[in-house]
Amino acid sequence: MVWPDGEVFGTICVLDKRPNEYSELYHKLLQQWRDVLQADLRSLATLHRELEARETKIRRLVEVDIIGCFTWDLEGQIIEANDAFLHMVGYDREDLATGRLNWLDLTPAEWLDRDVRQFLPELKLSGKLQPFEKEYFRKDGTRVPVLIGIAAFDKQCSQGVAFALDLTKRKRAEADARESERRYRELQMELAHANRVATMGQLSASIAHEINQPIAAVIANANAGLRWLGTRRPDLDEVQQALRRIVRDGTRAGEVIGRVRTLVKKVPPRLDRFDINEAIREVIPLIQAELQRNRVGLQTGLANDLPLVPGDRVQLQQVIVNLIVNALDAMAGVSDGIRELTIASGAAAPNDVLVEVQDTGPGLDSASLDRLFQSFYTTKPDGMGMGLAISRSIVEAHGGRLSATPNEPRGAVFRMTLPVQETLTRTPER
Helix, strand or coil: CECCCCCECCCCCCCCCCCCCCCHHHHHHHHHHHHHHHHHHHHHHHHHHHHHHHHHHHHHHHHCCCCEEEEEECCCEEEEECHHHHHHHCCCHHHHHCCCCEHHHHCCHHHHHHHHHHHHHHHHHHCEEEEEEEEEECCCCCEEEEEEEEEECCCCCCEEEEEEEECHHHHHHHHHHHHHHHHHHHHHHHHHHHHHHHHHHHCHHHHHHHHHHHHHHHHHHHHHHHHHHHCCCCCHHHHHHHHHHHHHHHHHHHHHHHHHHHHHCCCCCCCEEECHHHHHHHHHHHHHHHHHHCCCEEEEEECCCCCCEEECHHHHHHHHHHHHHHHHHHHCCCCCCCCEEEEEEEEECCCEEEEEEEECCCCCCHHHHHHCCCCCCCCCCCCCCCHHHHHHHHHHHCCCEEEEEECCCCCEEEEEEEECCCCCCCCCCC
16 A cells, blocks of 8 residues: 555455465456545645644744633633733743633632623633733733634633733833823813913003003092092981992902903803803903904894803903904904904804804915914914914814804904804813
């Protein structure tokens, strides 16, 4: 007999218990047996080669350091493991050979309860588990996060194989990304706060005027009250009227100071629903003196019965003030024609509220429109180029849009649209 590779490995011998001469019949029978055996041997050799090739591939897959692999039993024993898994959990071949590796011991208690209660029944039902995240204890007591997939060898799930991917680098990258996001939000908070403080500085004359007026009225009414009290027959009704006016004007001054303090204070975002028209009316007194100083007329067109807007009132007021200051700066260089600022509100689409700030300044060219909301882009000699960029980030965080178009016949229009549904994704910190 000859193997398919030509090597002789045996002889076929035919014995007959009766004395017969070797005949042609014996010869044909031997040839038939030989052919059958040769065919079977060739099939066996082919199967053997295929099995060896598959075994080589599987061994290569197991031994390669790309992913951890181990076989297990239900008692917790890790029967075999590749170097990638041993390195992952900090053990060596000696630990494996002496039976010190037990997946039950490697699994922290909070994960073990889930493994036994949830995943084991699922494994027995389907014979495999979709990849899921868990942790293992390393030999030094630290933990390693892994993505693990499991399959059983038999229906009883007495043994099986697991593939584990070390997630340490990914988890570290995710933590770094979260930290970068936190630092970015802190920077946004600082920039937004600095922008509000700088804007209030620009409006200091208006703010001082708004405070001085009621204070002057308080002083005048106090003097009048003193004079009424100083007469021979004090007119207490007049004194009472003067005191009421003092309370009114003092309250007015306090409200102005309160609005300024609210705008410049660094506090956590406060989300609620508010009237956008009321928010606009609250900031207008802060710019009255600037309007007078720059000889700018103010027109308002605030629509009635608008739905309440969800979001942070102070941040959206900051956007409105930024747009107003931007318009005043644009009109400061206009020497001819009317200087007019228009603030309007209305409904935009079924579920949006619109706020428009129009000016009659020099307008916007196409190059400016493309870069207008970019950080550090400015057309003003002393500008920082942050106001509009911060404003857009605030509006977009509220699920809205901030855009600019040329105004006809001249000037610019800034449009802020805000959803009336609560679509706020992340409010920038104040």
